[in-house]
Amino acid sequence: VQLVESGGGLVQPGGSLRLSCAASGFIFSNYYITWVRQAPGKGLEWVSLINSNTGTTVYGDSVQGRFTTSLDYARKTLYLQMNNLIPEDTAVYHCAADQRYRQRWDDLTDFTYWGRGTQVTVSS
Secondary structure, eight states, X not given: OEEEEEOOEEEOTTOOEEEEEEXXXXXXXXXXXXXXXXXXXXXXXXXXXXXXXXXXXXXXXXXXXXXXXXXXXXXXXXXXXXXXXXXXGOEEEEEEEESSOOSOOSOGGGXXXXXXXXXXXXXX
């Protein structure tokens, strides 16, 4: 199983980025697919999740209204559209999957599957 993130980069405050997470050897059904992020010197922050069966999405307070997650089942790809980015969004973003519904994760290894991440830097 592989989850591979892409789409990160350097963006100015107020800008947008779209992250992708391509899955292989993995069937999305019956999983919560999650985005988490880790800023330098900080712990893992849960960003969003999508219920792969229903398409229901849930977002953390810090990104609500600015980020949108979606799932393309045919392409086996998860997306995170990030708008109105602020410097506090600077972090390594990881996608992950697990069958448990949780909004707090202490470590990537707690997930069943996780990717290596993609760096997002928001700076002028």
